[in-house]
Amino acid sequence: MKFKVKIKRYNPETEQKPHFETYEVEADPGDRVLDVLHYVKWQQDGTLTLRRSCAHGICGSDAMRINGQNALACKVLVKDVVKEGGLLTVEPLLGLPLVKDLIVDMEPFFEHYRSVMPFLVNNDALPADGRERLQSPEARDRFDKGTWCILCAACTTSCPSFWGNDQYIGPAAIVQAHRFVFDDRDQGAADRLEVLGQQFGVWRCRTAFNCTNACPREIPVTQLIGEVKQALATGKLE
Amino acid sequence: MTQQHQFDALIVGAGGAGLMAALHASKAANVAVISKLYPTRSHTGTAQGGIAAALANMEEDHWEWHMFDTIKGGDYLVDQDAAEILARDAIDAVIELEHMGLPFDRTPDGRIEQRRFGGHTAEYGKRPVMRACKSADRTGHMILQTLYQNCIKQKVKFFDEFFVVDLIVTDGACQGVVAVEINTGEVHLFHAKATLLASGGFGRMFKVTSNAHSLTGDPVAAVWRRGLPLEDMEFFQFHPTGMYKLGILLSEAARGEGGVFINDKGERFMERYAPTMKDLASRDVCSRCIYLEVKEGRGIGGKDYVYIDIRPETINRYQSGPGGKTVTAEELEKKLPDIIEMMRVYQGVDPITAPVPIQPTAHYAMGGVPTDADGRALADERGTLVPGLFAAGECACVSVHGANRLGTNSLVDLVVFGRRGGRAMAEYVQTAELKPLPADPAGAVVQELERIRRQTGTEKAAKIRAELQEVMMDNVGVFRTGPMIATALAKVRELKERFGRVQIDDKGQRFNTDLLETFELGCLLDLAEATALSALNRTESRGAHSRDDFPKRDDVDWLKHTFVRYTGPASAAPTNGQTAITYKPVTITKFQPQERKY
Numbered sequence: 001m002k003f004k005v006k007i008k009r010y011n012p013e014t015e016q017k018p019h020f021e022t023y024e025v026e027a028d029p030g031d032r033v034l035d036v037l038h039y040v041k042w043q044q045d046g047t048l049t050l051r052r053s054c055a056h057g058i059c060g061s062d063a064m065r066i067n068g069q070n071a072l073a074c075k076v077l078v079k080d081v082v083k084e085g086g087l088l089t090v091e092p093l094l095g096l097p098l099v100k101d102l103i104v105d106m107e108p109f110f111e112h113y114r115s116v117m118p119f120l121v122n123n124d125a126l127p128a129d130g131r132e133r134l135q136s137p138e139a140r141d142r143f144d145k146g147t148w149c150i151l152c153a154a155c156t157t158s159c160p161s162f163w164g165n166d167q168y169i170g171p172a173a174i175v176q177a178h179r180f181v182f183d184d185r186d187q188g189a190a191d192r193l194e195v196l197g198q199q200f201g202v203w204r205c206r207t208a209f210n211c212t213n214a215c216p217r218e219i220p221v222t223q224l225i226g227e228v229k230q231a232l233a234t235g236k237l238e
Numbered sequence: 239m240t241q242q243h244q245f246d247a248l249i250v251g252a253g254g255a256g257l258m259a260a261l262h263a264s265k266a267a268n269v270a271v272i273s274k275l276y277p278t279r280s281h282t283g284t285a286q287g288g289i290a291a292a293l294a295n296m297e298e299d300h301w302e303w304h305m306f307d308t309i310k311g312g313d314y315l316v317d318q319d320a321a322e323i324l325a326r327d328a329i330d331a332v333i334e335l336e337h338m339g340l341p342f343d344r345t346p347d348g349r350i351e352q353r354r355f356g357g358h359t360a361e362y363g364k365r366p367v368m369r370a371c372k373s374a375d376r377t378g379h380m381i382l383q384t385l386y387q388n389c390i391k392q393k394v395k396f397f398d399e400f401f402v403v404d405l406i407v408t409d410g411a412c413q414g415v416v417a418v419e420i421n422t423g424e425v426h427l428f429h430a431k432a433t434l435l436a437s438g439g440f441g442r443m444f445k446v447t448s449n450a451h452s453l454t455g456d457p458v459a460a461v462w463r464r465g466l467p468l469e470d471m472e473f474f475q476f477h478p479t480g481m482y483k484l485g486i487l488l489s490e491a492a493r494g495e496g497g498v499f500i501n502d503k504g505e506r507f508m509e510r511y512a513p514t515m516k517d518l519a520s521r522d523v524c525s526r527c528i529y530l531e532v533k534e535g536r537g538i539g540g541k542d543y544v545y546i547d548i549r550p551e552t553i554n555r556y557q558s559g560p561g562g563k564t565v566t567a568e569e570l571e572k573k574l575p576d577i578i579e580m581m582r583v584y585q586g587v588d589p590i591t592a593p594v595p596i597q598p599t600a601h602y603a604m605g606g607v608p609t610d611a612d613g614r615a616l617a618d619e620r621g622t623l624v625p626g627l628f629a630a631g632e633c634a635c636v637s638v639h640g641a642n643r644l645g646t647n648s649l650v651d652l653v654v655f656g657r658r659g660g661r662a663m664a665e666y667v668q669t670a671e672l673k674p675l676p677a678d679p680a681g682a683v684v685q686e687l688e689r690i691r692r693q694t695g696t697e698k699a700a701k702i703r704a705e706l707q708e709v710m711m712d713n714v715g716v717f718r719t720g721p722m723i724a725t726a727l728a729k730v731r732e733l734k735e736r737f738g739r740v741q742i743d744d745k746g747q748r749f750n751t752d753l754l755e756t757f758e759l760g761c762l763l764d765l766a767e768a769t770a771l772s773a774l775n776r777t778e779s780r781g782a783h784s785r786d787d788f789p790k791r792d793d794v795d796w797l798k799h800t801f802v803r804y805t806g807p808a809s810a811a812p813t814n815g816q817t818a819i820t821y822k823p824v825t826i827t828k829f830q831p832q833e834r835k836y
């Protein structure tokens with residue numbers, strides 16, 4: 001099918017501010033938006049710049065705004081976002097500094113991620129038999145959803161609170177904290193909850209639900225944030 | 239402007255192998271990790287099915303059985319001393335991952351849960367065994383995340399989105415790398431006593447592949463361009479279950495959980511080819527069987543694909559579920575959530591209610607930079623070392639995978655040999671001295687990058703890449719013959735010549751992916767040449783290398799590793815010149831080569 005794709009372009013070496021560029025493209029309805037962007041880059045304009053790697057929704061490289069919604073370009077099919085003869089709009093993520101075309105600076109995002117101590121803290125002696133720590137299937141399930149996160153930033157950059165103030169650690173960092181706070185092998189909950197309870201922590205969340213809608217991994221982000229709020233309010237991990 | 243950095247040791251690549259090496263090396267040395275992708279974007283994150291270790295959490299198992307399966311899976315081209323290390327060390331490497339926090343699935347008694355996988359057997363081939371440790375079908379994702387988390391904890395130094403374009407090699411010793419900072423376009427010199435390459439695979443030389451766009455093997459091409467050998471490049475694994483046309487992988491876990499192959503006649507055809515292991519025969523075997531079914535007109539609707547069928551009713555009808563037990567849709571959704579979702583998204587097929595079209599997809603490079611069992615790179619077939627150069631993971635060839643890798647054995651390879659390489663490197667830098675750099679070590683590669691930037695001509699990188707992928711897929715794929723490979727080789731050389739006339743659009747400095755993609759294409763061209771040369775030379779069929787004109791394995795003449803190298807002057811661009819092939823004997827310790835049946 002034939003349609004137009006309108007892409008927000010920005011070249012930091014020659015432009016003061018971004019502009020839109022429109023391309024006529026041809027694609028199969030089952031193609032990914034990423035295929036469309038490659039079509040533009042490889043057939044029409046090699047200067048188009050984007051990040052991508054795996055092309056099947058696992059590496060988290062190509063989160064962007066597709067018709068105004070955050071998504072992975074490799075996980076959205078053409079038939080779901082544009083009709084024959086129609087117009088598809090692609091823009092970079094909001095809320096992170098623009099670098100070039102569809103590329104934003106990910107460093108502030110990863111800084112928030114690192115601030116919640118995203119690693120297992122456990123100072124007990126390891127099992128004497130040299131084997132794995134035991135964990136029940138139920139305890140393992142308790143934090144499963146947070147482990148699905150691929151750090152694509154689709155959630156954090158869809159959040160009005162984050163747009164309002166980029167010091168807010170954002171949904172992705174809270175999901176990562178949740179993953180450890182509710183892991184019964186972990187002992188770092190108190191330190192993490194302290195970070196999350198601060199001014200730019202979890203209370204900045206106004207339950208807008210944008211994050212949950214944006215997550216390409218279908219993590220119920222708002223629910224996990226709610227559980228962290230609950231833990232902070234009650235001091236209990238349930 | 240060239241910036242310069244100094245470290246004891248460098249690690250190029252932040253996938254499973256690079257991060258494991260970093261965690262171990264940085265305990266004793268000043269280390270930097272350089273990666274063209276953010277670490278968590280590395281392709282290790284896409285690994286699905288599992289990581290093998292004879293933990294025996296589900297049923298009796300022994301590392302000796304795992305060792306045997308690895309050797310047999312590799313069609314006896316495996317170095318058996320290395321396979322022994324792999325199988326033995328797998329156990330505590332997996333335990334180490336658990337201790338780092340990896341969220342493995344658990345058994346009711348709280349241990350790491352395991353599943354069956356192709357080619358993994360009990361009692362030396364008698365029956366399938368549950369050996370693959372896993373986290374649903376996201377095992378690689380969990381490994382990558384866990385290792386990265388621990389790197390943050392340990393404050394490992396990263397240079398993210400730095401693209402390594404050349405190795406600095408002086409008098410046969412490696413002194414570091416040249417890298418481009420992608421965001422600024424600036425060239426950086428990294429000067430170090432030791433460098434470990436962990437750059438992953440290079441499946442992007444094929445048209446249908448499970449490999450990421452970024453898997454172009456640039457650092458491996460740099461090794462080739464420096465006249466150092468590459469080992470066993472003819473062995474490239476085609477995974478039987480790639481999504482039709484897309485190549486996206488559907489893990490063997492689908493068959494581990496009971497899925498079966500079905501042809502146009504509705505027949506479970508693997509029963510004919512592999513009576514014991516059936517659909518869980520090793521990958522090279524399954525890929526060839528699919529190809530034969532298609533060739534004999536039993537592809538679906540006469541086309542070039544067959545089905546993988548994981549519908550519960552099919553699994554239960556054939557009693558192909560784990561331990562012959564019945565399975566439910568709910569259990570499958572829990573065990574294979576990601577691949578079921580991928581089939582729904584990308585193929586619009588719900589595998590719970592319909593079979594899914596699949597075809598073999600280029601998946602894994604068994605060959606690569608030759609190393610010893612401590613990751614030290616070899617300069618020749620006699621075992622001479624390249625001072626300061628190490629390699630681990632998919633880009634290396636130890637060789638534990640021989641002619642065909644078993645499923646779940648790559649993730650083991652990453653952690654076992656990433657760890658050994660990291661430790662060996664940390665030890666090496668304690669006594670090695672940091673020799674001064676030669677004059678202008680970045681000169682040659684900067685010249686090549688500037689040439690690409692300014693080159694005028696009528697050729698387009700995307701077009702050359704598509705032609706390369708097509709010719710390699712058609713002629714150096716699941717089945718090959720001498721004339722087919724010769725066609726591919728001639729084409730690759732023609733493409734190399736045309737590469738010199740590629741004109742790019744983006745002349746800028748910042749985030750110039752037009753330039754870097756073109757540079758990557760040059761690397762793929764070199765590695766495709768090395769692959770085709772090695773494949774043409776090996777006149778037998780073994781593992782993933784199936785020659786229609788030499789259909790039998792030939793242990794008399796070919797029980798040996800190929801070392802292929804470029805013999806012209808050192809280059810920073812695609813090579814154009816003489817090449818040579820030599821051989822290294824296979825190390826055999828416990829298991830004499832036998833005929834391979836599943």
Ligand SMILES: Cc1cc2nc3c(=O)[nH]c(=O)nc-3n(C[C@H](O)[C@H](O)[C@H](O)COP(=O)(O)OP(=O)(O)OC[C@H]3O[C@@H](n4cnc5c(N)ncnc54)[C@H](O)[C@@H]3O)c2cc1C
Pocket residue numbers: 250251252253254255256272273274275276277280281282283284285286287288289290377378400401402403436437438439448449450455456457487489601602630631632633645646647648649650652
């Ligand atoms: C879809 C899929 C599923 C798989 N499933 C399994 C499984 O279940 N079990 C199993 O055992 N194996 C599996 N494999 C194989 C296994 O995942 C890979 O072989 C393995 O992850 C490779 O890891 P690595 O660390 O060597 O490289 P990668 O994880 O690929 O990392 C390569 C790194 O090198 C960096 N790099 C590359 N070039 C440059 C450069 N020029 N400059 C700087 N940095 C560079 C990249 O940025 C990246 O960080 C699977 C593979 C695929 C494709």
Ligand code: FES
Pocket residue numbers: 051052053054055056057058059060061062063072073074075
């Ligand atoms: S390219 Fe990897 S998530 Fe889209």
